[in-house]
Amino acid sequence: MELTGARWHLVGAEAVLKLRALRASGDFDAYWDFHEAREYQRNYAQRYMDGTAPPVTEPPPPPSLPRLRRVK
Secondary structure, eight states, rough: OOOOOOOOOOOHHHHHHHHHHHHHTHHHHHHHHHHHHHHHHHHHHGGGGGGGOOOOOOOOOOOOOOOOOOOO
């Protein structure tokens, strides 16, 4: 956290240290699963009557560009 020119507020520094502690203890994957479940509950599940969000649709592929050929 001692980067040149870095300034940390207490809240931000504490959040980074907590994440580093989770990674060092090997508990990060379990924490991330919990975090995603809570994030889903807060942001999506309460907005829909049946408690399920609509499926995410993938964006259409970008238009294909003409292929360039190498000239020697």
